[in-house]
Amino acid sequence: MNGRRVWALGAALVAASTAPATKWAGTIQVTDTGAASATTCTVAQAIYAANLANNPANATPAGVTTVMPLSDSATTTTGSCNGAGSGANTIDLTAVAGRTLTFSAADNYWYGPNVLPPIASTIVIEGQGATLSVMTGVGRLRFFFIGADANSSATPGYNTPGPGNLTLHRLRLTGGRQQGGNAALREQPGL
Incomplete structure (x- = not known):
């Protein structure tokens, strides 16, 4: 698949590539590694900003019963994050390149504990060599929950914050863990 690798992150499937991403609807520059x-x-505020740009009214996605789905997250502000547009967004970690961003608590509980807001839109994270790390000994926490399209025949009526799509470039993930099924972080051979 042309240099692509696919990993399972908890209950989500994420595509990662070493090829540079295309500039999309908006680019959000992450500037801080500390508390929002x-x-x-x-990173959490940037994800929330991308989701909010695609669902500014925080409306219930078609086909589900979730009310104000973006509010089911501890991160409900965009802070100084600018640049999000309607459509696909790039989150750029240039300002924190090569650094480790450590997480120790859940932001939300979409089908289990997640350290970052749900992915409820199309997002590319340009990691620039940064690392996302879940602190050792804090229990099971996965990095991302990626929302399903409740109008799809594959996930009809699925309780979701909205359809999400996530691509990671040059971003290392360490320490995330989710119990249930075969949820270990693993590389899929042959992709």
Whole structure:
């Protein structure tokens, strides 16, 4: 598949590639690794900003019963994150390139504990060599929950924050874990 690898992250499937991403509807520059505030743009705030740009009314996705789906997250502000547009968004980690961003608590519980807001839109994370790490000894936490399309015949009526799609470039993930099924982080051979 032209240099592509696919990993299972908890209950989600994520595509990763070493090829540079195409600039999409918007680019959000992450500037901070610490706690979210009105003056920061963390990875969590950038994900929330991308989702909000695609669902500004925080409306219930068609075919599901979830009310205000983006509010089921601890991250409900965009801080100083700018640049999100309607459509696919790129989250750029250039300002934190090569650094480790450590997480120790769940942001939400979409089908299990997740350290980052749900992926409810199309997002590419340009990691620039950064690492996302779940602190050792904090229990089971996965990095991402990727929302399903409740209108798809594969996931009809699925309780979801909205359809999501996530691509990771040059981003290392360590320590994430989700119990149930075969949920270990693993590379899929042959892809």
